[in-house]
Amino acid sequence: MARFFSSSEADLGVLKGKTIAVIGYGNQGRAQALNLRRSGHPVTIGNQQDDSWRRAIEDGFQPLAMDEAARRADIVMLLLPDEVAPELYRRLIEPNLTAGKTLVFASGYNITYEFIVPPPRVDVILVAPRMIGQGVFDLPARGEGFPVLVGVAQDASGGAGATTLDLAHGIGGFYPHGAVLESSFEEETLVDLFSEHTWAGAVLFLLERAFELLTEAGVSPEVALLELYASGELGEIGRLMASTGFWNQLKLHSHTSQFGQLTHGPQFIGPEAEALMRKAIAEIRNGEFAKRWTAEQAAGSPKFQQLLAKVFESPIARAEADLYVKMGRA
Numbered sequence: 001m002a003r004f005f006s007s008s009e010a011d012l013g014v015l016k017g018k019t020i021a022v023i024g025y026g027n028q029g030r031a032q033a034l035n036l037r038r039s040g041h042p043v044t045i046g047n048q049q050d051d052s053w054r055r056a057i058e059d060g061f062q063p064l065a066m067d068e069a070a071r072r073a074d075i076v077m078l079l080l081p082d083e084v085a086p087e088l089y090r091r092l093i094e095p096n097l098t099a100g101k102t103l104v105f106a107s108g109y110n111i112t113y114e115f116i117v118p119p120p121r122v123d124v125i126l127v128a129p130r131m132i133g134q135g136v137f138d139l140p141a142r143g144e145g146f147p148v149l150v151g152v153a154q155d156a157s158g159g160a161g162a163t164t165l166d167l168a169h170g171i172g173g174f175y176p177h178g179a180v181l182e183s184s185f186e187e188e189t190l191v192d193l194f195s196e197h198t199w200a201g202a203v204l205f206l207l208e209r210a211f212e213l214l215t216e217a218g219v220s221p222e223v224a225l226l227e228l229y230a231s232g233e234l235g236e237i238g239r240l241m242a243s244t245g246f247w248n249q250l251k252l253h254s255h256t257s258q259f260g261q262l263t264h265g266p267q268f269i270g271p272e273a274e275a276l277m278r279k280a281i282a283e284i285r286n287g288e289f290a291k292r293w294t295a296e297q298a299a300g301s302p303k304f305q306q307l308l309a310k311v312f313e314s315p316i317a318r319a320e321a322d323l324y325v326k327m328g329r330a
């Protein structure tokens, strides 16, 4: 069972007098920086001088170069895309990580696969919202929390655990309906990549194939798209799973729908699907996927670009573009 922390366990004095540098003012960086500032913590931003830099100024920060922000801070939150973080970390952040500082990640990836190996003199902690940046910002603004996985990889100071809880508190994880759970860099990496390598991708390609089969069967592309996802019903079902329950949401469908789903759904999950899920876990654990992705990036991402081009030019994408124009969405 995962350990749930309560807000009373977050020693609210740990961050007192400490400067927090948020490195990367993007999806997570902006939301977390604004929430921390609203919680009363002094925050500086480190970013390259571009649109995000200007956005930080509009939000009332005085952004610095990444190395300068890291040099001035006690707590350095590395909120850069995982694939660009190692190079920027080595060049700009690590030289400024003097003893006693804390390095914070919102994802386990780079520590799990040792793409970043911080010096032993610093604390290394995980404060990973299970929420997109927009939600991290919007939910606390209306008094609601979100789930946050926390973990410690290095505890040089002896106080790393307390820092995780105080930061989780500062970004809004302890508000009602939120949860701050004990996890680890390895566990966060496993669940994150597992979703991406199994159901998340499978749903996309299942729906695409369903679109092709329905249109082959004579259904108009517009009706097929609206049925499959374009109506927003799929998103609504996902929202109901989180609010009322995974199976409870079924009760809001007709009996015919419930019977159909319960009798047909399991047929899609045979030994082959299970073997693929087990393979995904094995390849995440033994680092095979990370090795493949690193090699792909080192080669200039040719396969990735090819795959993206293919899906954006697919029949479903073209039909969707037409539909969204008709519906005034584009």
Ligand code: NDP
Pocket: 023, 024, 025, 026, 027, 028, 029, 047, 048, 050, 051, 052, 053, 078, 079, 080, 081, 082, 084, 088, 105, 106, 107, 128, 129, 130, 131, 132, 133
């Ligand atoms: P973003 O893609 O929003 O990028 C964050 C920042 O990185 C931006 O400010 C961007 O600056 C900067 N950046 C990107 N590339 C470069 C580069 N080559 N050189 C210098 N700066 C660069 O990242 P996210 O916020 O999505 O992700 C940050 C961390 O949070 C990751 O570890 C991710 O796994 C984790 N996370 C993300 C979630 C999400 O929903 N997005 C959810 C939970 C965790 P600029 O715009 O100026 O280029």
